[in-house]
Amino acid sequence: MQSLLQQRARQLRKKMPEAEKKLWHRLRRRQLRGLRFRRQVAFDKYIVDFACFEPKIIIEVDGSQHAIQVAYDDQRTKFLRSFGYTVLRFWNNEILGDIENVLQTIWNVCTPPSALRAPSPVGKAS
Numbered sequence: 001m002q003s004l005l006q007q008r009a010r011q012l013r014k015k016m017p018e019a020e021k022k023l024w025h026r027l028r029r030r031q032l033r034g035l036r037f038r039r040q041v042a043f044d045k046y047i048v049d050f051a052c053f054e055p056k057i058i059i060e061v062d063g064s065q066h067a068i069q070v071a072y073d074d075q076r077t078k079f080l081r082s083f084g085y086t087v088l089r090f091w092n093n094e095i096l097g098d099i100e101n102v103l104q105t106i107w108n109v110c111t112p113p114s115a116l117r118a119p120s121p122v123g124k125a126s
Helices: 004-014 018-030 070-081 092-097 099-110
Strands: 038-043 046-052 057-062 086-091
Touching: 004 038, 004 046, 018 038, 018 046, 018 057, 018 092, 018 099, 046 070, 057 070, 057 092, 057 099, 070 086, 086 092, 086 099, 092 099
Parallel strands: 057 086
Antiparallel strands: 038 046, 046 057
């Protein structure tokens, strides 16, 4: 039997706001360079909008209500970070207005700088 949190996550997947739908359309099926994201994931006592378990990234899509619940969001972010996750937050208007920049930001966080360096030429130490 599913927990109440899992049932709520399922409901949220069925009624995603427009910004979440747009982002999900670009993250699903490993479209972002092979990274596997899941949506509306029950995570301990919270439901996160998107999660990629390798690397440990959580993406939260924030609407206007988040402007007045800053303390709650900060507490939630600290909790998620305590499990080793990087938490990225994007406003709805960022996703709806500039999805390419949002995707680039996500990719930059998911790719460690060492993976972006070119290998040293043969015979030379770096």
